[in-house]
Amino acid sequence: MLVEAILMTTTDHNYLVLPMLMVAAVGFALTPLAAAWAWAHFFSPAKPGKDKNAIYECGLEAKGDAWIHFRSEYYLYGIIFLVFDVETIFLLPFAVAFTGLSVGAFVAMIIFLLLLVEGLVWAWRKGILNWH
């Protein structure tokens, strides 16, 4: 009966089946969620507490505040570390292929190294290497 009615309407409206399927799909997803919410709301009372609402789950009580000040100098150190990091990555293949390199490649590599060293010299002169 119902199937007949649906078939009759779908022959008249060819695309009606699409919103119907969509409603069914959304209902399929939402019904378990609603059931879970209703069960939690009506049958299992919430029992919040100091321990249960605590942020950390290791059993120890948190000491102090998590909103502490991080010094920006740390990030400058991180950036300077990159100078040495990139240098190491390029120096190793440079050393391995050193004897087979042409003069042009050698000059290009030295320029690249000088660029990195320039960054270090800049940081040094700025006084970033001293920890305040």
Added chain:
Amino acid sequence: MIEAGLKNELQKQGVYVTTLEDLYNWGRANSVWPLTFGLACCAIEMMAASMARFDLARFGAEVFRPSPRQADLMIVAGTVTKKMAPLVVRIYNQMPEPKYVIAMGACAISGGPFKQGYNVLKGVDRYLPVDVAIPGCPPRPEALIHAIMTLQEKILNQKLTGPDRARHLNADVPGEFLVPAYGKQDLEPSKNTEVWQPPAIQR
């Protein structure tokens, strides 16, 4: 509510009936998720129980959760020192209801071989409501599986309604237990008298 006899008679005729309570408890009993929480050597047996040879997964209890927020069962596997006791209670408090405790091994039950030690808690049941206790030093994985089965039986018999309904459905029962503090000599208080009510010894 359906009588057991009637249910049995109907089942013989091929008619299966159930109650919401049975269905709910059946689902809960077969998806007990323990907390990844080992204190001492019993934890090795607990790990063995969850591995392929003993296969705790057959009982739906293999999903060891690293967070107390997702766990249903705390297996106290090992010696609880007095330094560790407040942490154990606090982690138990952080678990959502319904929650259960298995005291695994002699140490968790009574302090075991270290009972005389100045720093050993003489049984985790002084602070936590232990549901199942497994004797042994350490208990074999089969014993842990038996404890899980015993716990499943307990869950299956819990009531959804009425005055003796399960704790997580009762708003009047507190969800958190007393966390002991480090005292000068001992934990303060040295036991939670609401939880620990041993029978008086008749001499």
